[in-house]
Amino acid sequence: MWNPDVYLTFADHRGRPYYDLLARVGARTPRRIVDLGCGPGNLTETLSVRWPDAAIEAWDSSPEMVESARARGVDARVGDVRDWTPAPDTDVVVSNATLHWVPEHAELLVRWAAQLAEGSWLAFQVPGNFDAPSHQAVRDLVRRPEWSELLRDFPFEKSEVVRTADGYAGLLTDAGCAVDAWETTYVHELTGANPVLEWIHGTALRPVRAALSDEQWAQFRDELIPVLDVAYPVRSDGITFFPFRRIFVVAQVKD
Numbered sequence: 011m012w013n014p015d016v017y018l019t020f021a022d023h024r025g026r027p028y029y030d031l032l033a034r035v036g037a038r039t040p041r042r043i044v045d046l047g048c049g050p051g052n053l054t055e056t057l058s059v060r061w062p063d064a065a066i067e068a069w070d071s072s073p074e075m076v077e078s079a080r081a082r083g084v085d086a087r088v089g090d091v092r093d094w095t096p097a098p099d100t101d102v103v104v105s106n107a108t109l110h111w112v113p114e115h116a117e118l119l120v121r122w123a124a125q126l127a128e129g130s131w132l133a134f135q136v137p138g139n140f141d142a143p144s145h146q147a148v149r150d151l152v153r154r155p156e157w158s159e160l161l162r163d164f165p166f167e168k169s170e171v172v173r174t175a176d177g178y179a180g181l182l183t184d185a186g187c188a189v190d191a192w193e194t195t196y197v198h199e200l201t202g203a204n205p206v207l208e209w210i211h212g213t214a215l216r217p218v219r220a221a222l223s224d225e226q227w228a229q230f231r232d233e234l235i236p237v238l239d240v241a242y243p244v245r246s247d248g249i250t251f252f253p254f255r256r257i258f259v260v261a262q263v264k265d
Contacts, residue, residue, distance in 0.1 A: 026196065027256050028053045028106045031135045032060070034190055034260040040064045040101035040131075046091045047071075047108025051079025054086070057104075064101075069094055092118060096125050105134040107213075110172050111165065116181055123185040128265045132182070136172045138193060138255040143241035144206055145214060151234055152218070161221055166214060178259045187261035198252040204235055205250050206242045 037043075040061055048054040048068035057066050068086040070076050079086035091112060096103065103122060109115040122132060139145060145166060152161045165171075173181070179191040200206065211219070219227055244250050 024107070025053055027135050027194070027258070030194065031106065031133050031258050031260065032104065035102060035131050035133050037061070037102050037131050041099040042067060042097060043102040043104065044096065044100055045069070046094060046103065046105040048079050048084065048086055049075050051082040051084035051086060053106065054079060054084045055082050096122065098127070100126060100130060102131045103133070107135060107137060109134055110136045116173065119182060120185045123182060123187055123261065123263055126263050128263055130263045131260065132187070132263070133260045135256055135258050138172060138257040140166055140171045142253070142255070144210055144238060147234060147237040147241060148210070148214060148218070151230065151237070157230065160226070161218060163217070163221070165217055172257060175257050175259070178257065182259065182261040186264050188264055190260045192258050193255060194258065195253050195255045198254055200250045200252050201248055204238070206238045206252055207231065207235055209252065
């Protein structure tokens with residue numbers, strides 16, 4: 011279960027990559043824009059500000075997220091991105107921090123590129139930090155004997171969850187697109203108690219939380235916190251710097 015309130019705790023930090031991604035989309039008067047993995051809709055609703063005449067279509071696999079998005083006025087529906095196909099008038103497809111949850115997303119990207127009309131835009135952003143100390147700490151803990159069986163389905167067991175920017179560029183160039191791909195490492199300034207834990211609680215740790223009882227989750231947190239404290243020390247002014255690498259791809263379908 012996704013918790014919109016937890017996810018929105020770092021809304022400003024999580025929102026910046028969305029705007030950086032869309033800044034490279036050159037669509038002028040798109041007819042339909044699709045947001046795959048719309049989450050609570052706080053970013054999706056900004057699409058109609060830039061493109062007021064476009065129909066906005068939004069998908070998310072979480073009923074809780076879709077409910078939150080609908081409360082914001084977003085026409086969101088519950089659905090798996092693997093089941094989505096573009097309507098004929100689809101001119102822009104956006105997916106922000108979603109595709110890393112789908113192991114076969116490379117095949118999806120190639121399929122969508124083939125289904126979209128000439129001139130359409132496909133823009134997505136995925137985390138590129140799966141080898142960061144935060145995620146390595148979680149993997150190390152998950153592999154311990156007391157947790158390995160309970161958490162055997164942890165989806166980020168390997169760090170090669172996503173491709174590199176040039177890997178995606180090659181994939182979509184071969185699929186017939188003009189591609190703009192890049193990486194950015196954001197250094198987020200976090201404050202408060204256990205800020206890195208709270209950050210990953212809303213995303214990478216979600217499968218862990220879902221698999222554990224309240225008592226087990228409390229124990230897992232207690233074992234993880236000191237490792238994160240060493241990897242991401244709190245400065246004397248109370249700030250914790252959290253580097254976060256992200257991979258961006260904007261592709262336009264050629265004839």
